[in-house]
Amino acid sequence: MASPDAVAEARLLSRYLVNRDCTAEMAERYARGRDMPARDTATGQDVCAFAFRHPWSLPFLDAAAPYVGGAEALRSRVLLMAAVLEASPVFVTDFLPREIGLGRTLIELAGHGFTAAARLLIGAPLLLLLRRGG
């Protein structure tokens, strides 16, 4: 039986990644993966804890993680949940290619790129602050 905090994490990460709640089965799967001893080695557990206590910070810290370091645990859990969500028919449309023509593709890529850059600009100082305080 998955711990309540792991299930809560799974639901939070699911809403973060695909804007929808995951199934109970997926939450269990995530919880089992998260709590495996071999997976509990990434650094930055305190950053992880902060992100789950303050969900608004999650996209920003996730954006900064590849650049600043110190959020490996968070990144690892986000990617674990992405894998759990992907390997199911429930959210398949969020993980299969979208082929929408060149014009729309370029517009949407520009939009996502801008969003990604903005998240990094906010996330990097936040992550540095958390690392200093940790």
Next chain:
Amino acid sequence: MNTDAIVVGSGPAGANAAAALIQAGRRVLMLDVGDVETKYAAMIPPEPFRRIRETDQGQHRYMLGDDLEGVPQDGVGTGAQLTPPRLHVTATSPGLTPVRSETFRAAESLALGGLGEAWGAGVFTFDDDDLAAWPIERGALMPHYETVARRIGITRTDDDLDQFFGGVDAALPPLEVDANAEVLLQRYRQDRSSLNRQGFFMGRPPLAVCTEPRDGRGPIAYRDMEFWADTDQSVYRPRFTIEALRRHPAFAYRNRRLVLRFEEGTDGVSVKTRNVDTGDAETFSGRALLLAAGTLGTARIVLRSVGRAGTRAPLLCNPYTYVPSVNLGMLGRPSRDRRHSLAQLSAVYRPPAGAGADVQTQVYSYRSLLMFRLLREAPVAARDGLRIMQLLVSAMTILGINHEDRPTASKYCTLEQNGSPDGALRVHYALSDAERARIDADERVVLRHFRRLGCWPIKRVRPGDGASIHYAGTFPMTANPRGLTCDAEGRLAVTRAVHLVDGSTFPYLPAKGLTFTIMANADRIGSLLGRRLG
């Protein structure tokens, strides 16, 4: 059964050497650990990738693994493409046949079929330059390429790559390429003359795939599931040959046996084994021994057996870089569900005369290894990365670049006596500054040509020494064999009847994949011995 030949290992070399010996009327005993996959493969429905993704409620089991063993924690490294149904290929070798190294990430297999169970199926003939250091001419090897091609089924097409790795007539109709590859080929054809003048050539790789029904295998169903299962058996796996041989009365297969060492006597060779399940020791005897345990596995057995622990055996390994790229010509365009997961195209860059050796690139489209693996490498928040990847993945192209390797004093393996009677293999492998500079320079040229085709690299990823899983050269063939080198029949010079039939004997490793040549050479030596032992 009185055994003419003992064959150690069931991979591409062992399977084809054994087949040649059986064809010559000899009695063959194959010794093998023979790990098999018993959990996930049977779960995978014989359906196309997209249909599985849309309908199979149980896909998480074989796509992620019951213990999430298919969700890596570390970065990309050797064997990163192994999915849960393929993990058995390398699962037990770290425990049973460890390799020690600070820098070399070795991959070995104790599976039935060996590394061939996860092979990318590229079948490339070696040309005269590739074979220049061998004590045989290409003409001696060509008939065996043909024999193996008929045995395993290969597909090829007449194109610009023929001059580099063609020459085999026995071939099935070519594979279809996907939409991504079609766009690249079209761009290549538009600029072909200019690209060729600069030494860049592209075409469809010859692959060991049945495009027509053949001996109960195939034809390929284009399900894009080759990284997960062999549901149509169209891609050649050495275990198909082993399964066919097991129906022959002159062939015996003993699995769960880890071969430790050999000893030569007056009338043959005895082989000491340990049963990996029970720990029991057992000895088998034959008139001749063919070692096909893979370059590292054979090195272990040889160095133990001839009492040369501490001796440095040279080791070759293709340096490998992979480059995630975006084919701009595919942005926003529909891809096709009907496709395969193997290399869609190959490219060869031939530097100007005297400036270096050929560089080979395999071109893969990306879909069936799932999005989360791409997200791991994307330097953005995963939420944004997911949406970006959905738009890019149809245009995502993975370039796998292989370089040649030559023996130097900085590349070798030894057997360390560490208190255990079996010892442990240690690998030391280091490229020189000049080699690294050459690799970097060649890759820049290759990627410049791909940019010209509209395929823009995102970044170069070097998974580390050993990642190509192309190993060779530990006991090279030579015209004047002595000590720990081999003659033209792969016979280890310090022995009378021990022949090496895997990549151990290759004195040079060109950039092209070596598996087809391993198989052809194994067939050649098996055929020669088959006649001699008669």
